[in-house]
Amino acid sequence: MALLILDNVLSDRGSKYAVSGGPAATRAEAEALVKELKRGKRFAKATHNTWAVLLPEEGPVKADDGEAGAGMVILRMLKRAELAGHVVIVTRWFGGKHLGGDRFRHVQSCVRAYLDEIGVAG
Structure with missing residues (x-):
């Protein structure tokens, strides 16, 4: 499994964001990529590792990991980009200040950076 990690994508009021992802044809493969990411100490200690994937057989799967609604944002962008079989994980390290709708x-922005990196129009 190839896991692409784009670290330090953006920061705002102390919170830092990264985005990662890779091919996943099943929920088990998607979860394995999330687990692989969290083997890195820094990612394991992150406040949120939110992810989503459009699975060819099982349909959409998402996990907010405490960041309510974020999985749906990723899912919508994957649908718009027509990117199936590819899990995208947005990681956030909370910086102490609530960001609200931002x-x-x-x-x-993280998902867009990831899609740009892999050459998919979002």
């Missing part, structure tokens, strides 16, 4: 814009 956190969803940051999740979108």
Whole structure:
């Protein structure tokens, strides 16, 4: 499994964001990539590792990991980009200040950076 990690994508009021992902044809493969990411101490200690994937057989799967609504933001962007069989994980390290609705814009920015990196129009 190839896991692509884009670290330090953006920061706002102390919170830092990264985005990662890779091919996943099943929920088990998606969860294995999340687990692989969290083997890195820094990612294991992150406040949130939110992820989503459009699975060819099982359909959409998402996990907010405490960041309510963020998985749906990723899922919508994957649908718009028509990117199936590829898990995208947005990681956030909470910086002490609540970001309100800006956190969803940051999740979108991270997913957009990831899609740009792999050459998929979002």
